[in-house]
Amino acid sequence: VLGHPVSHSRSPAMQNAALRELGLANEWSYESLDFVPEEFEERTRKLPSRGFVGANITIPHKEAALALAGEASEEARAIGAANTLSFDGGEIRAENTDAPGLLAALPSSPAGKRALVLGAGGSARAAAWALAGQGASVDVWNRTGARAGRLVRDLARTDAPGRIAPVATEQIGPVAYELIVNCTAVGLAGEDPFEQLPIDPRRLDAHPILVDLVYGGEETRLVREARGRGATVVDGLEVLVRQGAESLRIWTGLEPPLEAMREGARAG
Ligand code: NAP
Numbered sequence: 001v002l003g004h005p006v007s008h009s010r011s012p013a014m015q016n017a018a019l020r021e022l023g024l025a026n027e028w029s030y031e032s033l034d035f036v037p038e039e040f041e042e043r044t045r046k047l048p049s050r051g052f053v054g055a056n057i058t059i060p061h062k063e064a065a066l067a068l069a070g071e072a073s074e075e076a077r078a079i080g081a082a083n084t085l086s087f088d089g090g091e092i093r094a095e096n097t098d099a100p101g102l103l104a105a106l107p108s109s110p111a112g113k114r115a116l117v118l119g120a121g122g123s124a125r126a127a128a129w130a131l132a133g134q135g136a137s138v139d140v141w142n143r144t145g146a147r148a149g150r151l152v153r154d155l156a157r158t159d160a161p162g163r164i165a166p167v168a169t170e171q172i173g174p175v176a177y178e179l180i181v182n183c184t185a186v187g188l189a190g191e192d193p194f195e196q197l198p199i200d201p202r203r204l205d206a207h208p209i210l211v212d213l214v215y216g217g218e219e220t221r222l223v224r225e226a227r228g229r230g231a232t233v234v235d236g237l238e239v240l241v242r243q244g245a246e247s248l249r250i251w252t253g254l255e256p257p258l259e260a261m262r263e264g265a266r267a268g
Contacts, residue, residue, distance in 0.1 A: 013268020069094035101243025
């Protein structure tokens with residue numbers, strides 16, 4: 001996994017647990033490498049000659065990863081970011097498993113659901129694209145409203161069964177969202193989600209599906225509150241496991257051992 005910083009990433013513990021479970025740990029290993037942005041392209045291009053078959057990409061390199069790849073999946077191109085690279089005979093291929101990973105983590109199909117995506121960064125783009133692609137009606141809220149507008153314009157797709165629209169704080173109150181996805185960094189440093197985000201905790205009494213992409217050592221306040229109020233909760237580690245599983249499938253062609261990955265991610 002390539003990032004800057006990257007030492008906090010749970011991906012090495014999770015992916016090495018998967019490799020052990022698959023009996024590949026003698027031949028394969030998964031590491032984290034801290035690449036500063038100025039050196040990202042040069043150092044990434046050297047990875048195949050160092051024996052790497054692929055890489056996950058995290059903050060702040062997901063756009064640069066897409067830009068350097070010779071080939072890219074439709075998802076990665078549409079979202080404008082890649083979290084997975086594969087190296088094959090000198091070619092670099094870019095994919096985005098954040099989108100299918102989120103869908104795989106959901107307890108039911110988002111088709112026809114009213115969804116609220118909080119945030120307009122890289123993970124919000126993947127979430128909005130994935131949900132609209134499955135037929136959800138997606139509202140995107142962001143602290144910096146102009147960025148939500150840009151996201152919606154960039155992701156406009158005529159072929160998607162769902163739709164994506166920007167939403168302002170005062171428009172959110174009356175809508176009964178069935179799915180809420182926190183794609184902001186709020187909660188990472190213990191911030192109060194109910195102060196920083198336009199969610200009234202009482203909204204969770206209606207038992208929506210609540211996905212919090214943020215993960216850390218402990219359960220986030222948003223996840224704790226949602227669980228306590230009877231919402232169906234998907235935490236950030238489950239989303240991490242699902243996107244990692246899709247990446248592992250790309251590199252190895254094998255069925256990912258989800259339970260071993262969950263244990264590795266939680267222990268890591
Ligand atoms: P990003 O591109 O840097 O975007 C950050 C987003 O958070 C922006 O929308 C930003 O709003 C918002 N934000 C930051 N501080 C805020 C605050 N105090 N109040 C309201 N909004 C705030 O980051 P990203 O890659 O999308 O990642 C977002 C979060 O998801 C991070 O915590 C990351 O660790 C997590 N994540 C988890 C997974 C997983 O697999 N579980 C995968 C990807 C990301 P502005 O535009 O207004 O600045």
